[in-house]
Amino acid sequence: MEKMTLIKKGAEAELYRMTWMGRDSVLKRRIKKLYRNPDLDLYIRTTRTSLEAKLLSEARRLGVPTPIVYSVDLKNAEIIMSFIPGSPLKKIIPKMDRESLHETFSLVGSLVGRLHKGGIVHGDLTTSNMILKDDALFLIDFGLGDHTFDLEARGVDIHLMRRALESSHHEVSKWAYEGFISGYGEIMGDEIKDILKRVSEIRRRGRYVEGGR
Numbered sequence: 001m002e003k004m005t006l007i008k009k010g011a012e013a014e015l016y017r018m019t020w021m022g023r024d025s026v027l028k029r030r031i032k033k034l035y036r037n038p039d040l041d042l043y044i045r046t047t048r049t050s051l052e053a054k055l056l057s058e059a060r061r062l063g064v065p066t067p068i069v070y071s072v073d074l075k076n077a078e079i080i081m082s083f084i085p086g087s088p089l090k091k092i093i094p095k096m097d098r099e100s101l102h103e104t105f106s107l108v109g110s111l112v113g114r115l116h117k118g119g120i121v122h123g124d125l126t127t128s129n130m131i132l133k134d135d136a137l138f139l140i141d142f143g144l145g146d147h148t149f150d151l152e153a154r155g156v157d158i159h160l161m162r163r164a165l166e167s168s169h170h171e172v173s174k175w176a177y178e179g180f181i182s183g184y185g186e187i188m189g190d191e192i193k194d195i196l197k198r199v200s201e202i203r204r205r206g207r208y209v210e211g212g213r
Contacts, residue, residue: 003018004016004017004018004027005017005018007026011031012030012031012143013028013029013030013031013143014028014029014031015027015028015029016029017083018080020070020071020080021070023070023082024082024083024085025070025080025081025082025083026067026080026081026082026083027078027079027080028052028078028079028080028081028143029076029077029078030045030048030049030077030078032045042077045077046074046075046077048077048143049072049074049077049078049079050072050074051145051146051147052079052142052143052145053069053072053079055120055142055145055146055147056068056069056079056081056142057069058118058120059114059115059118059120059139059142062114062115062117062118062120063111063114064111064114064115064139065111065136065137065138065139066138066139066140066142067081067082067083067084067138067140068081068082069081070082084131084133084138084140085133086131086132086133086134086136086138087131087132087133088127088128088130088132089104089108089127089128089130089131089132089137090126090127090128090130090168090169092132093127093169093172093176094169096172098172098175101172101175101176101179102175102176102178102179102182103179104132104137104176104179105175105176105177105178105179105180105183106179106180106182106183106186107137107183108130108137108161108179108180108183109179109180109181109182109183109184109185109186109187110183110184110186110187111137111139111183112125112157112158112161112180112184113183113184113185113186113188114187115139116149116154116157116187116188116195117187117188119147119148119149120145120146120147120148121145121146121148121150121153121154121156121157122139122142122144122145122157123142123143123144123145123146123157124141124143124144124145124160125157125158125160125161125164126161126164126168127164127165127168127169129141151194151195151198152198152202154195154198155195155198155199155201155202156202158180158184158195158196158199159199159202159203159206161177161180162177162180162199162203163206165177165180181196
């Protein structure tokens with residue numbers, strides 16, 4: 001293993017860029033939590049590491065571009081995966097016109113639809129976790145993802161996407177979300193009705209809590 005360069009440090013994990021077996025790669029290492037019981041901490045980190053590696057690979061089989069998993073080290077709660085040399089969608093959105101926004105987010109919606117149709121939720125759908133490389137869009141960071149067909153979990157995924165658009169890209173969030181729903185509906189078919197109904201319920205719940213009523 002050659003020299004590693006820290007590229008991101010979050011609350012749950014650190015990301016390092018490195019070369020692994022001659023390949024440009026990223027190492028994701030889940031951070032130990034000293035406030036947790038050591039055995040429980042190890043269990044949580046290894047379980048989440050194992051699940052994330054599986055979700056990344058399964059998403060690719062569903063036709064959703066993700067980093068390729070090269071190696072998983074459960075003892076150290078680490079995943080080595082391919083580095084995607086593109087730009088986060090978050091940085092590209094300000095340069096897009098309405099047509100590009102609709103086209104791009106229709107693609108995002110179709111990819112999320114493939115996940116949901118295949119029994120996977122992402123858990124953290126934001127434009128920071130999407131990388132555009134040439135004409136391909138990659139979904140990254142499945143650390144909060146899960147295997148489920150649950151209506152609530154699917155609704156939360158879409159709610160998080162909409163909330164991320166409204167907070168980070170407020171000026172264009174309407175057109176982006178319309179594109180997202182268009183692409184999502186093409187994959188989900190009639191199932192989208194119940195899912196969007198649940199999204200509305202989740203949205204109302206959030207407003208109720210935020211309003212303190």
